[in-house]
Amino acid sequence: MKALKSPFFWIIIAVSLLYAVYPKLGNNITLRETLVLSAIYVILATNLNLMIGYTGYVNFGSIVFFGLGGYLTLWLIGGYGWNLYAAVLFAGVVTSLLTLALGFGILRLRGAYFALATIGVNEAVKDFVSNFDKWGGSEGIFLPFSTYKSMGGAAHALWTVYYLIIGVMALSLLLSWFIKRSKFGLGLFAIREDEDAAIVLGVKAPVYKAIAYSVSAFLPAVAGGLYFFKNGSIVPEEAFNLHLSIESIVMVMLGGQGTVTGPWVGAFLYERLRGLLLTTPSLSNFHLVIAGVLLLLIILFAPGGLMGWLYKRWARVRGVLE
Amino acid sequence: MLQIFSSVMDGLLIGLVYGLAAIGLTLIFGVMDVVNLAHGSIIALGMFFLYLFFGAGLHPYLSLVPVAILGFFFGVIVYLIAVKRIISGPPLMSLLSTFSVSMIIIGIGTALWSTSPYNINFKVETYNILGYTVTSARLIAAVAAVLVTFGLYFFLYRTVLGKAVRAVANNREAAELMGIPSQQILAISFGIGTMLAMLSGALIATLFPFTILSGGVYELKSFVASVLGGLGNPTGALLGGIILGLIEGSVAPFIQISWTNVIEFVIFVLILLFFPTGLFGGRK
Numbered sequence: 303m304k305a306l307k308s309p310f311f312w313i314i315i316a317v318s319l320l321y322a323v324y325p326k327l328g329n330n331i332t333l334r335e336t337l338v339l340s341a342i343y344v345i346l347a348t349n350l351n352l353m354i355g356y357t358g359y360v361n362f363g364s365i366v367f368f369g370l371g372g373y374l375t376l377w378l379i380g381g382y383g384w385n386l387y388a389a390v391l392f393a394g395v396v397t398s399l400l401t402l403a404l405g406f407g408i409l410r411l412r413g414a415y416f417a418l419a420t421i422g423v424n425e426a427v428k429d430f431v432s433n434f435d436k437w438g439g440s441e442g443i444f445l446p447f448s449t450y451k452s453m454g455g456a457a458h459a460l461w462t463v464y465y466l467i468i469g470v471m472a473l474s475l476l477l478s479w480f481i482k483r484s485k486f487g488l489g490l491f492a493i494r495e496d497e498d499a500a501i502v503l504g505v506k507a508p509v510y511k512a513i514a515y516s517v518s519a520f521l522p523a524v525a526g527g528l529y530f531f532k533n534g535s536i537v538p539e540e541a542f543n544l545h546l547s548i549e550s551i552v553m554v555m556l557g558g559q560g561t562v563t564g565p566w567v568g569a570f571l572y573e574r575l576r577g578l579l580l581t582t583p584s585l586s587n588f589h590l591v592i593a594g595v596l597l598l599l600i601i602l603f604a605p606g607g608l609m610g611w612l613y614k615r616w617a618r619v620r621g622v623l624e
Numbered sequence: 625m626l627q628i629f630s631s632v633m634d635g636l637l638i639g640l641v642y643g644l645a646a647i648g649l650t651l652i653f654g655v656m657d658v659v660n661l662a663h664g665s666i667i668a669l670g671m672f673f674l675y676l677f678f679g680a681g682l683h684p685y686l687s688l689v690p691v692a693i694l695g696f697f698f699g700v701i702v703y704l705i706a707v708k709r710i711i712s713g714p715p716l717m718s719l720l721s722t723f724s725v726s727m728i729i730i731g732i733g734t735a736l737w738s739t740s741p742y743n744i745n746f747k748v749e750t751y752n753i754l755g756y757t758v759t760s761a762r763l764i765a766a767v768a769a770v771l772v773t774f775g776l777y778f779f780l781y782r783t784v785l786g787k788a789v790r791a792v793a794n795n796r797e798a799a800e801l802m803g804i805p806s807q808q809i810l811a812i813s814f815g816i817g818t819m820l821a822m823l824s825g826a827l828i829a830t831l832f833p834f835t836i837l838s839g840g841v842y843e844l845k846s847f848v849a850s851v852l853g854g855l856g857n858p859t860g861a862l863l864g865g866i867i868l869g870l871i872e873g874s875v876a877p878f879i880q881i882s883w884t885n886v887i888e889f890v891i892f893v894l895i896l897l898f899f900p901t902g903l904f905g906g907r908k
Binding site: 354358360362407408410411413414415417418419421422423425426429430432433440548551552555587588589590591592593594595597598601602605 | 897
């Protein structure tokens with residue numbers, strides 16, 4: 303295995319293990335909840351990066367994957383008594399397949415048109431689910447407390463779900479890294495740089511784009527299932543929150559699009575920053591303003607993000623942190 | 625029957641206001657290929673500017689004038705700060721920079737006015753025409769939207785400055801070679817687009833209660849309307865707004881109001897897929 307020799311592979315494994323073990327050491331539940339959010343952000347940003355950073359298609363409505371995964375999972379568990387593992391896998395596969403079919407349609411649109419269509423899809427799904435009585439309409443789905451009994455009680459189940467979320471985070475990073483080094487990834491980069499030229503050179507652009515879109519839906523859908531299972535409830539406003547999908551774009555931009563480390567670091571920093579702003583009383587009213595100003599400054603003055611700046615400053619970093 | 629008729633009429637009147645908002649969005653896209661994601665928050669800002677002038681004792685319809693002037697200069701400032709630097713960059717950049725403007729506006733607005741609803745309380749007449757009841761506010765909002773649209777057309781087709789705007793929209797390099805200062809024209813266009821958004825917001829504020837977050841709904845409606853008419857095409861956007869209003873009006877008596885959004889967004893995605901240049905062909 304060539305991957306085992308790469309330092310970056312071991313960095314991903316080591317950090318993920320640290321995430322998993324650290325809160326368990328002191329049985330620190332507050333820290334665990336913070337890290338859950340951080341890991342969810344990393345999952346969303348990393349998978350979104352497959353579209354924005356690798357393929358050059360701005361997906362504004364990526365949160366629809368997360369929400370749909372959550373809804374499918376809770377519906378299967380609450381309504382049909384499925385076990386968690388089967389439910390999240392099924393939710394991930396169904397969301398991916400739906401996205402693949404959708405992708406063949408809307409990926410014909412380019413630039414701003416594609417971005418608008420993804421917003422439209424997210425809003426359409428949100429409004430549909432809000433009216434869909436089988437999924438509780440705007441009230442959403444609640445899981446009864448007894449659901450957690452089969453997993454050894456609620457406290458135990460929450461730890462299990464935490465490890466699973468960290469696992470999904472590690473998988474997202476590895477997936478992102480493998481795609482970057484694969485021939486498939488090279489095809490995506492070619493599409494990003496110049497789609498028409500890529501087609502002329504033999505890249506099957508429509509298929510590549512649709513697969514990338516579908517792949518970028520799988521792990522966020524699984525993560526959505528786990529996250530809302532952990533919460534025990536889901537409502538449309540929270541599941542399809544357009545704001546979170548734009549915050550994911552901010553994370554990707556903050557760290558540096560098109561790299562593996564960038565969205566990871568960007569998501570981590572964004573979560574810290576958001577927590578800091580929300581908990582500091584004098585700033586909490588202005589957390590949106592500060593996040594907005596930050597985003598504007600990145601776009602205007604550092605469009606390559608943190609990694610872009612690092613690569614320029616120390617070119618050797620590129621060899622270690624991809 | 626009468627109920628359906630009045631529902632459709634209501635839809636038509638409000639559709640004209642949607643159209644005005646959509647023209648603001650589509651004008652900016654047509655001139656500089658920027659999808660303005662701050663559109664919704666600017667609409668909300670228009671509502672609150674009207675509220676401030678109204679609170680200072682000005683009649684709501686007289687307040688439209690200072691709202692328009694403020695809107696224009698606000699747009700020019702937004703252009704100079706957030707758009708000018710990245711106007712030739714990839715679409716992601718302008719989408720994100722205008723979105724960050726929206727975050728800043730909503731953040732400041734929430735701090736100032738919280739997210740609780742406000743409304744403009746003034747005397748509204750009610751007319752009854754052949755059994756169809758309509759308020760003066762609705763009629764005046766629709767008429768004002770039409771007048772502003774005519775004003776815009778007069779500006780675009782009958783004045784030198786307006787012709788320069790159209791020239792820059794058609795081909796920026798060629799316009800520059802003809803001696804048109806394109807940077808100024810772009811700033812002016814962004815100002816006008818913002819002004820139209822604020823005016824439509826102000827008109828909506830005379831009809832319904834609003835919060836600082838209300839703009840989001842109208843931003844999405846503007847997207848749907850301008851995509852219906854073909855992005856970049858002002859006439860199309862107005863027609864798109866009317867169609868949207870008519871759809872809302874004609875389905876309202878038959879289904880629950882919350883389903884209209886589903887219908888609108890499905891139409892939106894379908895139009896993007898199958899008629900990306902809009903229903904009326906329009907130029908790309």
